[in-house]
Amino acid sequence: xxxxxxxxxxxxxxxxxxxxxxxxxxxxxxxxxxxxxxxxxxxxxxxxxxxxxxxxxxxxxxxxxxxxxxxxxxxxxxxxxxxxxxxxxxxxxxxxxxxxxxxxxxxxxxxxxxxxxxxxxxxxxxxxxxxxxxxxxxxxxxxxxxxxxxxxxxxxxxxxxxxxxxxxxxxxxxxxxxxxxxxxxxxxxxxxxxxxxxxxxxxxxxxxxxxxxxxxxxxxxxxxxxxxxxxxxxxxxxxxxxxxxxxxxxxxxxxxxxxxxxxx
Numbered sequence: 044x045x046x047x048x049x050x051x052x053x054x055x056x057x058x059x060x061x062x063x064x065x066x067x068x069x070x071x072x073x074x075x076x077x078x079x080x081x082x083x084x085x086x087x088x089x090x091x092x093x094x095x096x097x098x099x100x101x102x103x104x105x106x107x108x109x110x111x112x113x114x115x116x117x118x119x120x121x122x123x124x125x126x127x128x129x130x131x132x133x134x135x136x137x138x139x140x141x142x143x144x145x146x147x148x149x150x151x152x153x154x155x156x157x158x159x160x161x162x163x164x165x166x167x168x169x170x171x172x173x174x175x176x177x178x179x180x181x182x183x184x185x186x187x188x189x190x191x192x193x194x195x196x197x198x199x200x201x202x203x204x205x206x207x208x209x210x211x212x213x214x215x216x217x218x219x220x221x222x223x224x225x226x227x228x229x230x231x232x233x234x235x236x237x238x239x240x241x242x243x244x245x246x247x248x249x250x251x252x253x254x255x256x257x258x259x260x261x262x263x264x265x266x267x268x269x270x271x272x273x274x275x276x277x278x279x280x281x282x283x284x285x286x287x288x289x290x291x292x293x294x295x296x297x298x299x300x301x302x303x304x305x306x307x
Contacts, residue, residue: 046070046120047091048192069198071217074118076100076125083139088221089199092214092229093118096221097125099228102237103255106135108166110234168282169238172262174207175304176294179265182210183289186243187267191215193245202226203243207263211240219246220255227259237261248274248285248297257281263302265289270297 047070055064072090075082076097088096094116101107107129114128182205192199192215200219204212204226214225223244230237238260244252248270254277256264264278265286275297278285284302288295296303 047089067192067195069192069196069217072123074123074125076127078106078127078129078136078139080126081136083136086218086221088218089216090120090123092216092225093120093123093125095214095225095228095232096216097127097228098231099224099226101127101129102227102231103224103258104139105258106131106138107231110231113231116232166238166260168260169262170282172207172239172241173302173304174241174263174284176296178207179263179286179303180289180291180294182241182243183265183267183286183294184291186210186265187289189213200245201243202245204230204237205241205243206239207241210243211235219244220252223252223255241265247271248278248287250274250277253277253281253283253285257283269295 049068049070050065051068052065055062069089071087074086074088074093074096076084076086086096097118098107098113098116107113112129112131114130116127118125186203189201191201193201199215199217200222201215202222202225203210212226212229214222216222216225223242227237230240240261241263242256242261243265245266247268248264248266250271250273253274257277263284263286267289269287270285275285278298282299284299285297286294286303287297
């Protein structure tokens with residue numbers, strides 16, 4: 044097993060009988076993210092795919108907007124220190140001042156202070172991206188049944204990016220924001236056009252999760268969970284389709300249903 048996935052002794056209760064045994068557990072550590080030699084943020088996360096997480100966080104925060112702005116990234120798995128070198132205006136880095144701790148929960152998953160920050164990211168909205176309802180439900184079902192750590196531990200969240208036909212990246216973490224940052228970071232490192240991709244994620248559609256996706260102009264988000272009213276209103280403003288409660292043969296499209304076509 045890796046440092047992120049461990050086996051621990053525990054008492055197992057089954058059929059009214061208690062026995063000593065062991066089970067798989069997920070580790071979490073604090074990742075210190077430094078930009079241009081200055082530590083700017085700490086994130087509670089699984090100790091793997093840390094470079095993707097660091098880059099994805101900076102992309103979703105609007106610090107990195109173009110692949111050429113990323114000079115380099117490295118991570119020491121022993122010290123859990125990620126060092127990112129960027130070539131961006133100083134005022135972008137100032138956005139993270141005083142916002143040093145990102146937990147694995149939902150409250151500080153993003154540091155957007157106002158919605159105008161989402162609007163002012165220098166990227167256009169992709170109004171051409173559409174997807175058939177049949178593909179949404181097919182891929183949503185596959186995502187929900189992906190043989191990952193959640194099914195084994197019930198302790199992580201998952202995220203994936205797709206081109207609308209098949210999955211490209213898949214990541215897991217103790218925090219759903221972290222999982223999303225990891226797939227965004229991987230796509231950014233591979234220089235893919237994120238605004239042409241579809242995001243799959245576990246957990247509800249909350250305001251901050253939609254804001255994170257809106258920052259990088261993801262046009263369609265799919266989840267087995269539901270959406271809050273604030274998330275729906277934000278998605279409508281940014282022309283994003285939220286497809287929630289997705290099952291094998293059913294779903295709810297909360298916003299911009301024109302992106303989801305009927306039939307195959």
